[in-house]
Amino acid sequence: EVQLVESGGGLVQPGGSLRLSCAASGFTFSSYDMHWVRQATGKGLEWVSAIGTAGDPYYPGSVKGRFTISRENAKNSLYLQMNSLRAGDTAVYYCARGLDYMDVWGKGTTVTVSS
Amino acid sequence: QSALTQPASVSGSPGQSITISCTGTSSDVGSYNLVSWYQQHPGKAPKLMIYEVSKRPSGVSNRFSGSKSGNTASLTISGLQAEDEADYYCCSYAGSSTLWVFGGGTKLTVL
Numbered sequence: 001e002v003q004l005v006e007s008g009g010g011l012v013q014p015g016g017s018l019r020l021s022c023a024a025s026g027f028t029f030s031s032y033d034m035h036w037v038r039q040a041t042g043k044g045l046e047w048v049s050a051i052g053t054a055g056d057p058y059y060p061g062s063v064k065g066r067f068t069i070s071r072e073n074a075k076n077s078l079y080l081q082m083n084s085l086r087a088g089d090t091a092v093y094y095c096a097r098g099l100d101y102m103d104v105w106g107k108g109t110t111v112t113v114s115s
Numbered sequence: 116q117s118a119l120t121q122p123a124s125v126s127g128s129p130g131q132s133i134t135i136s137c138t139g140t141s142s143d144v145g146s147y148n149l150v151s152w153y154q155q156h157p158g159k160a161p162k163l164m165i166y167e168v169s170k171r172p173s174g175v176s177n178r179f180s181g182s183k184s185g186n187t188a189s190l191t192i193s194g195l196q197a198e199d200e201a202d203y204y205c206c207s208y209a210g211s212s213t214l215w216v217f218g219g220g221t222k223l224t225v226l
Contacts, residue, residue: 037217044204044219044220045204045217047206050214058214060213060214094160100167101151102151102153103166105162105163106160107160
């Protein structure tokens, strides 16, 4: 069964850091681009970052310079290092598989940035 | 404000058809046939319903269809069923600088 399982969410103070993980199973992880997408409570989806099969990272302006996406193919794992966190980063963070579309999604992990 | 514009809500009765629009610009929807649509039930992860404008993944009902004209993409659901009630999001590739943009989402109510 193709599956993505996120972990690492929690409560962090403004300005703090957090590292999210996404464990993949049931498919050849190294052959797929991967994404992080977030959703604040009651709000829409927001693309956060992507990484290509060669490890090339991509970010929107809202997180560029603060977030770092990485992958470890030997461990079938995707990561998101989040620094300088702000209240506006509070959301459920999903990892998703895909190149031109996101065909498999995890259930998400919740990040709360608050003092 | 989301990069792609969707109506906040649409509604229809069981058996009817509805269409959800997704309006972008010539830099995203208008330039690439890389529009996808996602269904999200409350408290659940999004589910891919349409990719590359009009293609359906295996297992998705043929009641769901997609199209595009100019800078606007559309999702049509025919023969509405109660289980179709959910939020729907469009997404488009937007070039090498922005990469991916989502719409603000549309809440579908089946009356």
